[in-house]
Amino acid sequence: EAQVTQNPRYLITVTGKKLTVTCSQNMNHEYMSWYRQDPGLGLRQIYYSMNVEVTDKGDVPEGYKVSRKEKRNFPLILESPSPNQTSLYFCASSPIDRGTGEQYFGPGTRLTVT
Amino acid sequence: QQQVKQSPQSLIVQKGGISIINCAYENTAFDYFPWYQQFPGKGPALLIAIRPDVSEKKEGRFTISFNKSAKQFSLHIMDSQPGDSATYFCAARIPRKAGGTSYGKLTFGQGTILTVHP
Numbered sequence: 001e002a003q004v005t006q007n008p009r010y011l012i013t014v015t016g017k018k019l020t021v022t023c024s025q026n027m028n029h030e031y032m033s034w035y036r037q038d039p040g041l042g043l044r045q046i047y048y049s050m051n052v053e054v055t056d057k058g059d060v061p062e063g064y065k066v067s068r069k070e071k072r073n074f075p076l077i078l079e080s081p082s083p084n085q086t087s088l089y090f091c092a093s094s095p096i097d098r099g100t101g102e103q104y105f106g107p108g109t110r111l112t113v114t
Numbered sequence: 115q116q117q118v119k120q121s122p123q124s125l126i127v128q129k130g131g132i133s134i135i136n137c138a139y140e141n142t143a144f145d146y147f148p149w150y151q152q153f154p155g156k157g158p159a160l161l162i163a164i165r166p167d168v169s170e171k172k173e174g175r176f177t178i179s180f181n182k183s184a185k186q187f188s189l190h191i192m193d194s195q196p197g198d199s200a201t202y203f204c205a206a207r208i209p210r211k212a213g214g215t216s217y218g219k220l221t222f223g224q225g226t227i228l229t230v231h232p
Contacts, residue, residue: 004157035222037225040123040224040225041224042120042203042222042223042224042225043203043220043222043225044222045219045220048219058219090157090158092157102148102160102163103220105150105157105158105159106157107155107156108155
């Protein structure tokens with residue numbers, strides 16, 4: 001089944017404790033992206049990647065890191081989480097140069113930082 | 115700066131009624147306008163999309179109306195059903211530039227929580 005998977009789905013952590021949220025897709029998509037969803041603000045892009053070893057900042061990159069060492073994986077790293085990073089996070093992937101460019105979203109990771 | 119503004123924030127409709135969600139954008143370079151539907155506990159999924167050279171697109175009970183001169187587009191859900199209860203996001207995409215890295219960037223609206231009462 002074609003899908004984007006994220007782990008963990010739920011995470012409660014404390015301020016300053018480094019964490020990684022994994023994202024993997026099995027559709028051989030070049031483009032991958034991370035979003036955060038907050039009430040009243042919609043979905044805001046954190047980072048994106050056009051292909052392996054190619055990443056760039058989105059609209060709200062502060063406090064986050066990403067890497068793209070393999071085409072299928074795009075982990076999101078919070079080196080020192082803070083309470084304002086409490087949010088619902090989504091990973092998405094999309095093909096480039098074929099199809100409509102539709103983005104396929106993972107199921108989400110709900111992060112709480114206390 | 116919010117480049118895509120969506121309204122209303124929430125909407126309650128009776129079964130069988132028409133649900134209308136509106137979006138306005140600022141950047142005339144956007145080349146693709148999708149709507150995503152999100153059920154509780156799930157990620158958003160593409161519902162319907164339109165390109166700016168078309169004024170209307172219909173898929174079943176869902177219709178996008180697009181007004182290029184006003185820089186507005188809207189989603190109409192005809193004969194709304196309780197199963198349509200979800201959060202809806204409009205979005206707009208920046209086109210790919212030759213050699214650029216911005217392809218596929220979607221700017222989303224704030225979202226609309228739709229509740230359809232039976």
